[in-house]
Amino acid sequence: MINMVKESTYSGGRVYVCEKCGLKYRERIWAEKCEEFCTKHNACSIEITKHAIK
Numbered sequence: 001m002i003n004m005v006k007e008s009t010y011s012g013g014r015v016y017v018c019e020k021c022g023l024k025y026r027e028r029i030w031a032e033k034c035e036e037f038c039t040k041h042n043a044c045s046i047e048i049t050k051h052a053i054k
């Protein structure tokens with residue numbers, strides 16, 4: 001399955017964006033998990049979003 005996680009920059013560093021909810025992550029793995037969860041459940045998991053960049 002192809003994931004749609006988008007790369008972006010934030011504070012001069014590379015970040016990964018969940019295209020469903022728009023949250024940014026330092027690690028691609030979390031953006032992928034977030035997007036998978038958001039797509040399946042149409043909601044975010046706090047266990048995942050706690051890894052997001054504030």
Ligand SMILES: [Zn+2]
Nearest residue numbers: 018021034038
């Ligand atoms: Zn998400």
